[in-house]
Amino acid sequence: MEKIVYMDNNATTRVDPKVVEEMMPFYSQFYGNPSSMYSFAGIAGNKLKKARAKVAALIGAQPEEIIFTSCGTESDSTAIYSALNSNPEKKHIITTRVEHSAIKNLFESLSRKGYKVTFVPVDKMGRLDLDTLYNSLDDHTAVVSVMWANNESGVTFPIEEIARVVKKRGIIFHTDAVQAIGKIPVDVNMAEVDMLSVSGHKIHAPKGVGALYVRKGTKFSPFLIGGHQENGRRGGTENVASIIGFGKAAELAAHHLAQMQTQVSFLRDKLERGLLKHIPHAKVNGDPKMRLPNTTNIGFDYVEGEAILLMLNELGICASSGSACTSGSLEPSHVLRAMGVPFTSAHGSIRFSLSRYSTEHEIDEVIEKVPPIINRLREISPFWADTENLEKGYCSAQ
Amino acid sequence: MWEYTDKVKYHFLNPKNVGKIDNPDGVGEVGSLACGDALRLFFKLDDQGKIADVKFQTFGCASAIASSSALTEMIKGLTLEEAGRISNQDIADFLGGLPKEKMHCSVMGRDALQKAIANYRGQPEKKRDGEIVCECFGITDKEIERGIMENNLSSIEAVTDYLKAGGGCGQCHERIQEIIDSLTGRESASVKQPGQLTNLKKIKMIEETLEREIRPTLKKDGGDIELVDVDGNQVLVKLQGTCATCQASQTTLKFYVEQKLQELVTPELVVKEVK
Structure with a gap:
């Protein structure tokens, strides 16, 4: 594979070499099961304990409030089912229209099982309609789940305020913070969330490890029932090496957090400005003020996202799109549709997401390579031809 | 990851016959911005009635662009009768196959060609036959029936892959299943009469x-x-x-x-x- 310009860090990230280094001894050297009694296994057990403390520290939690899981999706399912089991008589659940499929499809499935689900809308900028959210809280509400930051638009929600309001009503509040940690400050001392989901591979840890924060005192029932691991809250032998990697990654994420707000944010802004300057009929999707520092989602009118991605791919540039052809269905992304992004640009929306590894050189390369691609596809597009005629004052044939 | 053949990639990256023809003999247009893909096809005939020039404009994914480009290469030099016989499967075959969920791109090519030929023959724009079943993509029951018969489709999933119908909100799935059932039912009902079989x-x-x-x-x-x-x-x-x-x-x-x-x-x- 030739050189890659990786601009898809909201999908997954490069595992930090320091993380790999930390993990390696726990495959062939210290391979003991942390549940075993001998001190050989204790080496893994001790390291696991440290990893738990590091992940907890990243979000201001206590180590015993962290349950390791296999991924963000498992954390989400665990949280929601636990909340429902704790309140079997309550049949109303609330979430947003722009959640990741881990929550979206779970809530849709619960709706088919008889739960009344409120999907709270967002406005054109992707901001949550807080009035609708607060007005839909009632005595039958079992759980409210609102993501901290959106994976597609990067828009962040005011979780501290929402948690305060929801908690005042005595309702369980969960947030999917998978995209937020390591990019913006996330602190459970400031946000009164009951449960919070995170994932390792979005912060330069390996895939296949996640965690669920469960505030002390919150009623909890396990999702995976089995052994006594994770204090009886999640059965199954721990993914030791990956959890250790997650711990190291969390430590590094805390260390690099300021860099996200400065360097990464600067590069993102440069990329955005550069593309908008060179490409007419392009627009940023999402509130530029309340947004992750690493994400930009740009809609290019009259062209289709999959075609853009494939041309970028030819140049070794990795990004993603909310277009129908890439969303796995025939309709553009539910997030962009919820935001009311017009079809003219929803199909041609591209998300670039940076990391601390992104360089200015790479940004310059993307700014140079993307405009000719959009031009080329627009030259093929019938709608672009029509637009040009309209702008020139001609009347198109039909 | 994309599972396109090299030929699809080639026609996508080097599309042939892009553009428009001034004063064309026939023009056909299908799709829309909302649908996520659209194709406008132009052709001009020579004095023997063969397709002398053909151009296209396409909005859509890589396979939509490749299917359009392939179609233009396939029909150059053909009479309208010959061109009219090209099926969506022919287009897909020319490209060495399309991923099944992209078959609708080849259907779009075939439809645009049929429309352009009808346009040349001065046939009035065909009124949409039948009743809309899939509201999201505006596909009628007759169109679904035709797609099922032509491509031997037997599941809702296949209907979506070929015609897009049912690929949006999913509310029409029941109706699509009914159409599939009625067609396969009708087929077996007509053959299950012994005595009539010579x-x-x-x-x-x-x-x-x-x-x-x-x-x-x-x-x-x-x-x-x-x-x-x-x-x-x-x-x-x-x-x-x-x-x-x-x-x-x-x-x-x-x-x-x-x-x-x-x-x-x-x-x-x-x-x-x-x-």
Whole structure:
């Protein structure tokens, strides 16, 4: 594979070499099961304990409030089912229209099982309609789940305020913070969330490890029932090496957090400005003020996202799109549709997401390579031809 | 990851005949911005009535652009009668195949061509036949029926892959299933009347069923089947490929081949293997 310009860090990230280094001894050297009694296994057990403390520290939690899981999706399912089991008589659940499929499809499935689900809308900028959210809280509400930051638009929600309001009503509040940690400050001392989901591979840890924060005192029932691991809250032998990697990654994420707000944010802004300057009929999707520092989602009118991605791919540039052809269905992304992004640009929306590894050189390369691609596809597009005629004052044939 | 053939990628990255023709003899347009893909096709004829020049403009994914480019290459130099016979499968074959969820791109090519030919012949824009079933993509029951018949579709998923119908909100899935059922039901109802089957018709139907239903399934496992003879209600076949040496081949013969033939041709049929 030739050189890659990786601009898809909201999908997954490069595992930090320091993380790999930390993990390696726990495959062939210290391979003991942390549940075993001998001190050989204790080496893994001790390291696991440290990893738990590091992940907890990243979000201001206590180590015993962290349950390791296999991924963000498992954390989400665990949280929601636990909340429902704790309140079997309550049949109303609330979430947003722009959640990741881990929550979206779970809530849709619960709706088919008889739960009344409120999907709270967002406005054109992707901001949550807080009035609708607060007005839909009632005595039958079992759980409210609102993501901290959106994976597609990067828009962040005011979780501290929402948690305060929801908690005042005595309702369980969960947030999917998978995209937020390591990019913006996330602190459970400031946000009164009951449960919070995170994932390792979005912060330069390996895939296949996640965690669920469960505030002390919150009623909890396990999702995976089995052994006594994770204090009886999640059965199954721990993914030791990956959890250790997650711990190291969390430590590094805390260390690099300021860099996200400065360097990464600067590069993102440069990329955005550069593309908008060179490409007419392009627009940023999402509130530029309340947004992750690493994400930009740009809609290019009259062209289709999959075609853009494939041309970028030819140049070794990795990004993603909310277009129908890439969303796995025939309709553009539910997030962009919820935001009311017009079809003219929803199909041609591209998300670039940076990391601390992104360089200015790479940004310059993307700014140079993307405009000719959009031009080329627009030259093929019938709608672009029509637009040009309209702008020139001609009347198109039909 | 994309699963496109090299030919699809080639036609996407180097599309042929992009653009428009001033004063074309025929123009056809299908799709819309909302649908996520659209194609506008222009052609000009020479004095012998053959397609001398053809151009396209396409909004859509890589396979939509490649299908359009392929179509223009395929029809250059053809008469309209010849061009009119090109099916969506021909376009897909020209490209070395399309991922199944992208088959609708080839259907779009075929439809644009048909429209352009109708436009040349001065036929009025055909009124949409039938009732809208899929609201998201505006597909009618007649169009779904036609797609099912032409491409032997048997599931909602396949209908979505080829026609897009059902690919949006999903509320029309029940109706699409009804259409599939009614078509397959109608087919078997019409053939399940013994006495009406002449020998010739029966043999023809056996051949068709083998070709359309049975051989593709066996081929998936590297096997194949050949029809040797039909003697009364005895269907004599020879197993080939991996089937010829497979220990389970008798089970396949009895429980798959024979049952399928009984279901689709006539219940009296018995399948026998000749070595």
